[in-house]
Amino acid sequence: MTLIKKISDKILPKKDSRDLMKLFYDLEGSPEFPFTLALSTFEKLEAQATSQKELIEYLMEDIVFSSLYATFYEEILATIYQNPDVAVPLVNRFSEDQSTREQIIAEQTQSHMNYIMAQGKCPGCAHCDNHQDVKDLIQYWAKQDFKFFVTLYMGMQTIQFTMEYLLYDVVPTCQDYSRWLKRENLLKFRQNLYDFVEQKLNI
Numbered sequence: 001m002t003l004i005k006k007i008s009d010k011i012l013p014k015k016d017s018r019d020l021m022k023l024f025y026d027l028e029g030s031p032e033f034p035f036t037l038a039l040s041t042f043e044k045l046e047a048q049a050t051s052q053k054e055l056i057e058y059l060m061e062d063i064v065f066s067s068l069y070a071t072f073y074e075e076i077l078a079t080i081y082q083n084p085d086v087a088v089p090l091v092n093r094f095s096e097d098q099s100t101r102e103q104i105i106a107e108q109t110q111s112h113m114n115y116i117m118a119q120g121k122c123p124g125c126a127h128c129d130n131h132q133d134v135k136d137l138i139q140y141w142a143k144q145d146f147k148f149f150v151t152l153y154m155g156m157q158t159i160q161f162t163m164e165y166l167l168y169d170v171v172p173t174c175q176d177y178s179r180w181l182k183r184e185n186l187l188k189f190r191q192n193l194y195d196f197v198e199q200k201l202n203i
């Protein structure tokens with residue numbers, strides 16, 4: 001699965017990502033716990049969908065959206081890691097750019113959705129160069145693999161809510177965290193979050 005980058009445990013001392021995981025675990029039990037937020041967005045989609053196929057389509061759309069979004073989080077957090085002194089202005093600028101960013105991601109998501117639902121065919125669009133990143137989803141869509149999409153959705157949403165929390169709540173108030181935002185740590189953190197979700201869903 002290319003959307004979830006698996007990296008070796010050996011790359012970094014475990015302590016760093018465990019410290020980031022502590023941030024996550026500290027929220028457990030509160031309404032702001034990212035897994036709880038993910039569950040509630042899942043339930044909303046479930047209530048909206050009129051069939052399982054429609055629900056899978058909604059899940060897939062959000063999966064593609066949040067995996068594209070994740071790249072932006074990685075970039076901004078890595079930039080903060082390199083420039084901790086200007087962390088707050090960087091967060092503010094990122095926040096101001098939100099609607100432009102979401103528009104770009106939404107357009108790209110739509111192109112990828114068309115590509116996946118046409119079994120990997122695209123007559124040509126602005127995002128053909130990146131279809132490769134979502135190619136793995138075609139087979140699961142063809143199989144209508146509900147369990148696969150629920151797991152990936154919950155994983156990606158949990159990661160997204162955690163990154164939001166890290167960027168908007170933790171970094172501006174506790175800049176000490178900037179030194180943990182090394183790219184390798186973030187990738188490991190994402191993987192740990194994903195593993196947590198898999199365990200929680202009992203997979």
Ligand SMILES: [Zn+2]
Nearest residue numbers: 122124125128
């Ligand atoms: Zn295309």
